[in-house]
Amino acid sequence: MRLGIIGLPNSGKTTIFNALTGQNLPTGAATSGQFEVHTAVVNVPDPRVDKLSAMYNPRKTIYATVTYADIGGLDKGISEGGLKGQFRNELAQADGFLHVVRAFEDDTVPHPYITVDPQRDVETLDGEFLLADLVMVEKRLEKLQGELRIRGKAVDKTVPVELELMERFKVQLEAERPLRELDITDDENRMIRGYGFLTLKPVLVALNLGDEPKAAADLLHYDHPHTNVVGLQGKIEAELAQLAPDDAQLFMEEYGIAELSAAKVIRLSYQLLAIQSFFTVGEDEVRAWSVAIGATAPEAAGAIHSDLQKGFIRAEVMKYDDLIAAGSEAALKSAGKMRLEGKEYIVQDGDIVHIRHSM
Ligand SMILES: Nc1nc2c(ncn2[C@@H]2O[C@H](COP(=O)(O)OP(=O)(O)OP(=O)(O)O)[C@@H](O)[C@H]2O)c(=O)[nH]1
Ligand SMILES: [Mg+2]
Known part of the structure; x- marks a missing residue:
């Protein structure tokens, strides 16, 4: 399962990627504005796996995993004329998104739209995704209508079915609503699987709070199905992820952090994807496996x-x-x-x- 980390420039995508994965990729101006993807596989913390491992004392203990892909280079205007090439592939491949939204104030970190405004920012990128999907829908409609014109009654029977679905998508997108709000049957899902519609994918919004812990709900309204919102202190968590566990513990006590948000974000990422864990146990291996609910x-x-x-x-x-x-x-x-x-x-x-x- 793969989550694409998306967000406006300088929102803290790479910082949060580092916090979640324990990596130490360069942040800030170094990579700004470029299309660049970094991936890492992360264990999903699960106390049940720990307990089973203590009970069976296996040679190997294997947790469920989530893959994060830090996708650089997204900004207003990316969807103009439709998303293309590598960008489109990278976004289409994701099973869901972790949308990083800046809520931290810091004069040394320029904001692409000057002021810090989480609501505006989340809607800016969402708007780009809506537009990208609409371009895709219009291309499909054109193609399907063309086939219908040429073949008339002899047209493949999937054509009118897909046409109707694309008309439904168009209405939704023109109303500036994401496709994930629609009820889509398994058959319909199979029909459109290859297209990689972006607003169909579930989204976990990660508000990058900066150094002050704040309540995410005060900063952002994001009340959609198949989405969730979580706040975390990106920079502090990225620094903590670099420390040895004992040192991290001391640091957390000093700053009054009860639980690492990174662990919570990983758990929520897993839940977002509508998957669950079952286990296999034995002397050789205790292992968590992921399947759809x-x-x-x-x-x-x-x-x-x-x-x-x-x-x-x-x-x-x-x-x-x-x-x-x-x-x-x-x-x-x-x-x-x-x-x-x-x-x-x-x-x-x-x-x-x-x-x-x-x-
Ligand atoms: N003060 C403060 N600065 C932060 C925080 N999180 C990230 N930054 C800084 O913001 C800058 C941008 O962070 P990145 O993680 O590189 O942001 P990004 O979204 O990956 O940026 P691009 O990939 O260039 O679009 C860096 O200088 C970070 O150190 C935070 O919680 N507090
Ligand atoms: Mg980055």
């Missing part, structure tokens, strides 16, 4: 290996809470709490799964 047992098996999905027979499932309450796998089994589930079973967050298969 609502996935069936065979689909979960497929997340581990496609062969396990093909050869799926049954899933042995332990509930995380049952296992912790029982104290061990053996105790859970003798209490009769190991469940056998079939193909229809919908996997739940925190399930500990063993797949029986015929491969």
Whole structure:
């Protein structure tokens, strides 16, 4: 799962990328205004994985992960005439966005629009994405109408279906509303998957608060479905991410920071993508796997290996809470709490799964 970090110039994208990933990329004027992408894979902190690891004492412990891509070079005007080339690819590839919005005051850091105004800034980039999607919709409409004209009744039956969907998208975008607000069926989603509509993707807004902790809700109204807002102190968190854990602890006490926001942002990123974790356990490995919320047992098996999905027979499932309450796998089994589930079973967050298969 990949989140693109987007935001206006100097909003603190790279700073927050560093805070989330522990990297130390140069920030400030060094890279300003250039299209440049840096990616890093980050573990999703999960105390359940820690507990399972303590219980099974495996050789390896593997957390669920999220990939962040710091995308430099976005600004007002980028969508003019449609997004092109690498830029478009990079944005289209993302499963969702982390939209960094500047809320910090600092005279030494120029703001591209002079004043600090989070509401204006978030709407500026959102407006660019709306426009980029509208250009895309209009291109599709033109193409589909062309096919209909040329082939008439012999046209592929998907054409009128897509035409109708694109008309619906057009109305939405012209009203300056993002596509993610619409109810879109699975079939429709499949039809448009390749187009990479930007306003269809979920968004986590990260307000870069600067040195003063402030309430995000006082600074920004962002009340849309499939979005969330979180505040964090970008620069301080990026510095903390460079310290050894003990030193970071001291620093946090000094500044009165109870919990690192970076960990919270990573958790929220994961939630944003409508995915959940199930676990596999054993002496060799304790591991968290990611599947879509609502996935069936065979689909979960497929997340581990496609062969396990093909050869799926049954899933042995332990509930995380049952296992912790029982104290061990053996105790859970003798209490009769190991469940056998079939193909229809919908996997739940925190399930500990063993797949029986015929491969
Ligand atoms: N005072 C203060 N400065 C910050 C904070 N976060 C970032 N900055 C500074 O703002 C400047 C821009 O930060 P970057 O992280 O490079 O911003 P960016 O969005 O990646 O910028 P571009 O990639 O050039 O568009 C740098 O000089 C940072 O040190 C903050 O929380 N407080
Ligand atoms: Mg940057």
